Amino acid sequence: MQDINLLANDNRGKSQLEGGFDLLGWDEVQQGSVLPSFDGDATGIANMKSEERSYSGFNSYTATVASWRVQKPVFNIDVCIDCQNCWVWCPDSSILSRDKQMLGIDYDHCKGCEVCVEVCPTNPKSLLMFNENDDIETALSQWPEKKKKETK
Amino acid sequence: MAVKYDLNEREVWDGNFAASQALRQAQVDVVVAYPITPSTPIVENYGSYVGNGYIDGEFVMVESEHAAMSGCIGASASGGRVSTATSSQGFALMAEVLYQASGMRLPIVLNVVNRALASPLNVRGDHADMYLGRDSGWIQMGAFNAQEAYDLALCAFKVAENHDVRLPVMVHQDGFITSHTAQNCYPLTDEAAYKFVGDIVPVDDMLDFSRPVTYGAQTEEDWHFEHKAKQHKALMDSRPIIDEVYAEFAKLTGREYKRVESYLMEDADVAIVALGTTVETARFAAEELRKETGIKAGVVAIRCFRPFPFDDVRDALENVKAVAVTDRSSPGGAMGAFYNEVSAALYTTVNRPLVTNFIYGLGGRDFSIDEAKRIFTEQQAHADAGHITTDIQQFSGLRGPHLGYFKTKRG
Numbered sequence: 337m338q339d340i341n342l343l344a345n346d347n348r349g350k351s352q353l354e355g356g357f358d359l360l361g362w363d364e365v366q367q368g369s370v371l372p373s374f375d376g377d378a379t380g381i382a383n384m385k386s387e388e389r390s391y392s393g394f395n396s397y398t399a400t401v402a403s404w405r406v407q408k409p410v411f412n413i414d415v416c417i418d419c420q421n422c423w424v425w426c427p428d429s430s431i432l433s434r435d436k437q438m439l440g441i442d443y444d445h446c447k448g449c450e451v452c453v454e455v456c457p458t459n460p461k462s463l464l465m466f467n468e469n470d471d472i473e474t475a476l477s478q479w480p481e482k483k484k485k486e487t488k
Numbered sequence: 489m490a491v492k493y494d495l496n497e498r499e500v501w502d503g504n505f506a507a508s509q510a511l512r513q514a515q516v517d518v519v520v521a522y523p524i525t526p527s528t529p530i531v532e533n534y535g536s537y538v539g540n541g542y543i544d545g546e547f548v549m550v551e552s553e554h555a556a557m558s559g560c561i562g563a564s565a566s567g568g569r570v571s572t573a574t575s576s577q578g579f580a581l582m583a584e585v586l587y588q589a590s591g592m593r594l595p596i597v598l599n600v601v602n603r604a605l606a607s608p609l610n611v612r613g614d615h616a617d618m619y620l621g622r623d624s625g626w627i628q629m630g631a632f633n634a635q636e637a638y639d640l641a642l643c644a645f646k647v648a649e650n651h652d653v654r655l656p657v658m659v660h661q662d663g664f665i666t667s668h669t670a671q672n673c674y675p676l677t678d679e680a681a682y683k684f685v686g687d688i689v690p691v692d693d694m695l696d697f698s699r700p701v702t703y704g705a706q707t708e709e710d711w712h713f714e715h716k717a718k719q720h721k722a723l724m725d726s727r728p729i730i731d732e733v734y735a736e737f738a739k740l741t742g743r744e745y746k747r748v749e750s751y752l753m754e755d756a757d758v759a760i761v762a763l764g765t766t767v768e769t770a771r772f773a774a775e776e777l778r779k780e781t782g783i784k785a786g787v788v789a790i791r792c793f794r795p796f797p798f799d800d801v802r803d804a805l806e807n808v809k810a811v812a813v814t815d816r817s818s819p820g821g822a823m824g825a826f827y828n829e830v831s832a833a834l835y836t837t838v839n840r841p842l843v844t845n846f847i848y849g850l851g852g853r854d855f856s857i858d859e860a861k862r863i864f865t866e867q868q869a870h871a872d873a874g875h876i877t878t879d880i881q882q883f884s885g886l887r888g889p890h891l892g893y894f895k896t897k898r899g
Contacts, residue, residue: 365714370593370705372700378699
């Protein structure tokens with residue numbers, strides 16, 4: 337079962353997108369509303385894993401949009417074949433994967449679009465949508481059986 | 489390494505060629521452009537300088553002016569020295585992106601060769617496009633001849649790229665009257681020109697991989713107002729920096745520019761306030777009229793239309809009796825915009841001169857010396873009567889019956 341904070345660092349999803357910042361005055365806002373993505377020197381950051389990076393408060397990594405979601409995808413590791421289709425197709429980089437091994441969902445940024453479920457090729461699917469308030473354990477216990485081929 | 493471009497101490501250049509030479513000497517890195525009459529030769533010449541090895545730069549031909557300014561934004565946000573040129577319909581198509589450039593505080597220099605806006609279609613010079621940019625958050629400078637188009641383009645980079653400014657700058661010249669009239673020009677040497685402009689020192693550049701940044705953030709009612717206020721302050725605070733750059737340029741060349749230019753204003757009773765090439769016509773008329781009639785005529789010209797020199801224009805005009813403010817743009821159901829701005833400044837003076845508005849020269853209609861003299865003479869009549877004796881807004885140089893609006897309540 338997926339740990340909710342899988343691969344999170346101290347920063348991830350710490351603020352709500354709306355109202356999560358101190359409301360600064362005009363003299364304190366960023367010139368040109370140009371927003372730095374990281375605190376400090378970011379040289380070589382492309383080679384670091386997301387949970388190791390020092391994302392700045394301006395980066396969406398540090399904000400959660402979990403409240404936008406009505407349904408959530410649940411990941412079943414027992415069925416997954418690590419094909420990475422969901423990782424490729426997720427429009428919000430919310431599939432957590434390491435060394436081509438699918439680990440779970442970043443629930444701070446997933447918006448419940450269902451694309452990962454759609455592109456999952458396994459039988460039964462390794463990702464299925466459940467109501468946002470369903471707990472993951474219950475969801476996994478309701479996982480469907482493999483669909484049999486139709487006999488002619 | 490760029491090929492040496494031979495320059496004489498005195499060259500015969502039109503306004504377009506002069507502006508393109510300034511782009512070459514400033515060693516502009518990127519020009520993203522779409523051609524439109526009468527500004528085309530500026531970017532076309534830059535392209536030929538690149539093609540012939542006179543400059544190490546990049547000329548990007550795109551599919552529209554909207555794309556041209558968008559490309560300029562990308563190149564400028566990447567840290568390059570960036571410029572382009574446009575006119576009229578092209579300027580209008582660029583309008584949306586102009587606000588993006590200023591909002592992102594990108595020091596792009598746009599050479600605008602002023603031309604009327606359709607319909608009816610017209611390629612000649614009036615100020616409709618320049619007026620369209622007046623709320624866009626850009627600094628707007630006006631050149632009255634080819635030499636100034638060159639000089640101000642060099643100054644524009646230095647102002648725009650100043651870290652206390654970081655705002656885009658438009659350098660305006662009048663379509664055909666300036667852009668296509670060959671005149672004597674005195675260029676700087678390449679070395680002196682580049683030394684004056686200096687290297688661009690990028691801010692928040694996207695090619696700085698040690699500090700990745702996001703351009704084009706979204707801000708709603710909780711943030712947008714603060715960002716626009718900060719931008720407005722930068723524009724207002726650019727005034728002394730523009731003055732410094734003009735002063736430094738004067739030291740180098742002897743050619744002195746002010747955000748508000750005054751001619752024969754020391755003892756003037758009546759004045760014409762004008763923009764662009766009209767200034768030189770009005771100056772000539774004022775000199776002649778003084779000799780012919782003794783009317784103490786003077787001219788106030790706005791060199792820097794944005795940030796609007798509210799205080800300087802007031803200082804220049806507060807002691808005259810009657811002022812004619814000339815708008816070379818169709819007012820669209822209001823008093824001329826320039827009239828409104830000058831009037832607002834003069835309303836805060838003790839003397840409150842009589843101010844009238846002339847709409848003139850639309851679509852490149854010639855503004856003659858005789859007409860300037862007639863306007864001066866009419867101002868003298870207002871001054872003698874102690875109140876405005878005509879309609880407050882009048883059309884000048886128009887065929888057909890008199891067209892004018894509104895009478896004063898001060899008489």
